Amino acid sequence: MQAGVSIGEAARVSGVKVPTIRYYEQVGLLPEPPRTEGNRRLYEARHLSRLAFIRHARELGFEVDAIRTLLDLQDHPGQSCSPADSIARLRLQDVKERIARLNALKAELERMIEGCSHGTVAECRVIEVLADHAKCGHPGH
């Protein structure tokens, strides 16, 4: 086991930016690492793997609060994993809803753009649809 790496190095290997790493420490996602004599953070393997965990979870769209719970579970491997399972299921549900909503938006945007005759604003379907909700495929929203 070596000494550890600087915050810049940690940023490089994890793909998380330096200020974001400090932010994660500040909000309690990442434990405070030891420091050098000159007061610089020195990250060890456990910090780096935790950082990778956080990054992956953020990429999957988990909120910081959810990640805190997931990390806490990881620290207690004997517990039931059903909280982790239900956090992931909630997230999946959320993702599915977003996809459905975005597909509706996509359809409406495509209809708007397709109807545009590239003339003046007065006859622009984009503006017209925005101004009058009744003119869109009004899918609920």
Added chain:
Amino acid sequence: MQAGVSIGEAARVSGVKVPTIRYYEQVGLLPEPPRTEGNRRLYEARHLSRLAFIRHARELGFEVDAIRTLLDLQDHPGQSCSPADSIARLRLQDVKERIARLNALKAELERMIEGCSHGTVAECRVIEVLADHAKCGHPGH
């Protein structure tokens, strides 16, 4: 033409909350309406239709800045609609990208959840995948 409606009434018919209406005025999306003797806002038809426009555009995910441009175009109907068209196209591009990313997340979340054996955290696939990026379908992210 009647007098106009209160901010509460405007909120009711537009579906935009009262503080949000005041916020739109503050950031210059909605013109300042006339006031009553008692200093209350009185919205006229033009304000209400502008509010509907804003709401619809926000629902489609246009940013406030983009909406400002779109409203400006609406106020000058003789201009070419190509700026409106390109704002909408950019938005569509963005929506498409989001859908693609969310579909990838959905696949990964489903794989995670499916692999969960409902036992302890130690053998939980959800935690495991989060901890080790190599264990997911690593679709680019």
Added chain:
DNA sequence: ATACGTCCTCCAGTGACTAGAGGAGCAAGC
């Protein structure tokens, strides 16, 4: 006259960062 609902302004908070000011540590070249 009183009670209640709606309205007013102003200021602070949300989430998850991001950017900048102002200063100190550290390695290399001259």
Added chain:
DNA sequence: GCTTGCTCCTCTAGTCACTGGAGGACGTAT
């Protein structure tokens, strides 16, 4: 030994599009 330039430190404030609360005024019904 000194300077240059990079990385690091803390602290504060800004982003986006709202949202919420304090503290007070107006308006209407009883």
